[in-house]
Amino acid sequence: MFVLHIALQGCLRATDVEYGITADTGGHIRYLLDLVAASGRNPAIDRMEIVTRAFRHAVYAECYAEPVETIDGTTRIVRLPTASDAYLVKEDLWTEHDSLVEALVAHIGTLDQAPDVMHAHYADAGLIAARVSARTGIPYVFTAHSLGRVKLAAFDRDCAETAGLDRRIAIEEEAIAGAAAIIASSRDEAEVQYADYANYDPGRIRVFSPGSDLKQFANCHTDTRVDALIDRFLDDTSKPVILAIARPVTKKNLAALVHAYGSSPALQAAANLVILAGTRDDSATLEPEIRDNIAELLQLIDRYDLYGKVAYPKQHRPDDIAAVYAYARTRRGIFVNPALNEPFGLTLLEAAASGLPVVATDSGGPNDIVETCGNGILVDPRSSTAITDAILKILDDPALWSRYSAAGSVAIRAYDWDRHVQLYVGLLEEVIGASAPPVAERDTALLLVSDIDGTLIGCAQGVGDFAAWHEAQTDVAFAIATGRSFHSAMAVLGQHDAPRPEILITSVGSEIYYRTVRGAVYDRDTEWDGIIAAGWDREAVAALIGQYAGLTPQSPLEQRRFKLSYFADGDMAAAERVRALLAEHGHSCSIIQSHGRYLDVLPHAASKGTAVEHVRRRLGLEPRQVIVAGDSGNDIEMLRSSSHAIIVANYSDGLGTRADLAHGYVAVGHHARGVIEGVAYFRAAAAHGERIKQAS
Ligand SMILES: O=c1ccn([C@@H]2O[C@H](COP(=O)(O)OP(=O)(O)O[C@H]3O[C@H](CO)[C@@H](O)[C@H](O)[C@H]3O)[C@@H](O)[C@H]2O)c(=O)[nH]1
Numbered sequence: 001m002f003v004l005h006i007a008l009q010g011c012l013r014a015t016d017v018e019y020g021i022t023a024d025t026g027g028h029i030r031y032l033l034d035l036v037a038a039s040g041r042n043p044a045i046d047r048m049e050i051v052t053r054a055f056r057h058a059v060y061a062e063c064y065a066e067p068v069e070t071i072d073g074t075t076r077i078v079r080l081p082t083a084s085d086a087y088l089v090k091e092d093l094w095t096e097h098d099s100l101v102e103a104l105v106a107h108i109g110t111l112d113q114a115p116d117v118m119h120a121h122y123a124d125a126g127l128i129a130a131r132v133s134a135r136t137g138i139p140y141v142f143t144a145h146s147l148g149r150v151k152l153a154a155f156d157r158d159c160a161e162t163a164g165l166d167r168r169i170a171i172e173e174e175a176i177a178g179a180a181a182i183i184a185s186s187r188d189e190a191e192v193q194y195a196d197y198a199n200y201d202p203g204r205i206r207v208f209s210p211g212s213d214l215k216q217f218a219n220c221h222t223d224t225r226v227d228a229l230i231d232r233f234l235d236d237t238s239k240p241v242i243l244a245i246a247r248p249v250t251k252k253n254l255a256a257l258v259h260a261y262g263s264s265p266a267l268q269a270a271a272n273l274v275i276l277a278g279t280r281d282d283s284a285t286l287e288p289e290i291r292d293n294i295a296e297l298l299q300l301i302d303r304y305d306l307y308g309k310v311a312y313p314k315q316h317r318p319d320d321i322a323a324v325y326a327y328a329r330t331r332r333g334i335f336v337n338p339a340l341n342e343p344f345g346l347t348l349l350e351a352a353a354s355g356l357p358v359v360a361t362d363s364g365g366p367n368d369i370v371e372t373c374g375n376g377i378l379v380d381p382r383s384s385t386a387i388t389d390a391i392l393k394i395l396d397d398p399a400l401w402s403r404y405s406a407a408g409s410v411a412i413r414a415y416d417w418d419r420h421v422q423l424y425v426g427l428l429e430e431v432i433g434a435s436a437p438p439v440a441e442r443d444t445a446l447l448l449v450s451d452i453d454g455t456l457i458g459c460a461q462g463v464g465d466f467a468a469w470h471e472a473q474t475d476v477a478f479a480i481a482t483g484r485s486f487h488s489a490m491a492v493l494g495q496h497d498a499p500r501p502e503i504l505i506t507s508v509g510s511e512i513y514y515r516t517v518r519g520a521v522y523d524r525d526t527e528w529d530g531i532i533a534a535g536w537d538r539e540a541v542a543a544l545i546g547q548y549a550g551l552t553p554q555s556p557l558e559q560r561r562f563k564l565s566y567f568a569d570g571d572m573a574a575a576e577r578v579r580a581l582l583a584e585h586g587h588s589c590s591i592i593q594s595h596g597r598y599l600d601v602l603p604h605a606a607s608k609g610t611a612v613e614h615v616r617r618r619l620g621l622e623p624r625q626v627i628v629a630g631d632s633g634n635d636i637e638m639l640r641s642s643s644h645a646i647i648v649a650n651y652s653d654g655l656g657t658r659a660d661l662a663h664g665y666v667a668v669g670h671h672a673r674g675v676i677e678g679v680a681y682f683r684a685a686a687a688h689g690e691r692i693k694q695a696s
């Protein structure tokens, strides 16, 4: 497979990347070079090009004007000339769109073989890919790395950083609209960061977490030369270290960390502060945003008189970074990322693998990383007190430090480029290849709809049996009906090696997705959206519950367009109370309380059962051709409304003895094995012409 990557901003080269030398030379380059290296290890990808822009600049190296840089036998960087040959900040790249499209179409025309697929990195590359794809027919996938709408929300005011974001958001919309698939780094990105785009379509986004060269960080050692770069600033070099590594741009909010440190005598007594914020030679030649941020850091150090306590080396090489983490770890330090928003956060993976506890912004990807690794504390980046308290909490508690330090090793297993590339190759193959027709166009004998947690999943061996069984069922369409969101469902199915369903009914029946022709992504059932939207006034319902019901909302990830989710904390009267409250104000909603703890409020017409019925009609199936399987409270309504209902042996909430589920088949087998058994039961019953007990 020949993959052509497009990445236009920053100073991109194969080795010795000067991270932070410009505002745009950062994580997307790290990500791309690591992805390309891992792709080269996968036999499915035998050729890669990274297309970028050629430019000349008095201060930056001459290599950025070189038309071709060979990385190895598989991969090369191609720098295309465009209308201007100057270095351009990403905010000005739009001026080159037309010439870039022409240059790329011409370049592809000169190749002995057309790329099979393009992979665009960041907004402008996405737009170029969309336009080149329209001209050449080559499909593309898109990775945003960072989104304009999220940046706009993070600043929440008009300022230099938000100027031009409207244009960027329009560019992103074009990139999103044309992409065969979108690759996101975290669930937060897939479900929260993209959510406000007009072309947002969760089914077209796949979450593949990046890796990092984590082994390098896991085994990191101090280095006397790197130690010296830091030590020369400090009075007491033995103290713990509060470490931050980030491009010196306003969004990274490094000044907030200096403010927190400068205004806390306790922090100053406990630790030194070390800030790596790019490399610079003469500050006067820096880009304005970088120059202003460096100047602000220096002013704050001066204002709080932090001399001897803060180190801010002006130069470092890319391969010094691991030794910097080691410097902090050997002093039982902490890594801090106070960004206003961090779309993902590769530094947090690096810190985790290095054994450094983290204190990180609660906005963006760190949610996923800290939840996965359990290696630190999330804070509101606008709260100096929150930052200070979290750092002191870890510094003052050696047992907590050791627990967080050890937990970071989870990152090495959880964030792995080789595994990423396995999923990535699967996606690209689906994007470029033809595969089975979608379920709607097939001759389907049976639709099997299974709940996930406790039904399909619960026993590893059972899932393995189910996967093998599913493989042989060519006339069975496999669907999921779950309370989880689309991306949460996809993640858990992936983690348990469950087969990928052809249909997903998610968020308790309020969203429906069908796998597409090529199988890479899913199409949302917008007809269903229209049906359940009738009479649903999300804002009004949320306001009423917020004001009168005394319920705590679940995390933003659990809130969907057609689902509001709360904690009911064992308050078994909560559902009735909310129903009465909403009815009093003229809202008729579907209210589902599960495990006593969770309470979901949905449009009146939305539920797992009504969604299954909608899918059945859409596929043109008879009721007898549908089998549903579940285990607990939130499956009751789906099981009740289908005459072919499987209740797995490990059921809860009294499902096996309920009068309204007496028509169901209570399996002897647990979890997925119970599902296989139940399907066999209903098939045998049909073969013998037995009448299935009618659903009540
Ligand atoms: O002075 C510096 C500053 C950064 N780095 C390195 O540069 C990378 C920075 O990556 P990241 O922390 O992810 O931040 P960004 O540069 O902002 O990268 C963007 O792209 C990344 C990849 O998609 C996402 O993880 C980020 O959230 C997104 O903002 C890391 O490897 C750092 O170690 C240095 O080597 N020296």
Ligand SMILES: O=P(O)(O)OC[C@H]1O[C@](O)(CO)[C@@H](O)[C@@H]1O
Pocket: 009, 010, 023, 024, 025, 026, 027, 028, 029, 090, 122, 145, 146, 147, 148, 151, 251
């Ligand atoms: O903060 P912003 O404007 O969203 O940009 C994020 C920047 O991060 C990067 O990923 C750094 O490499 C660039 O793509 C981009 O310039």
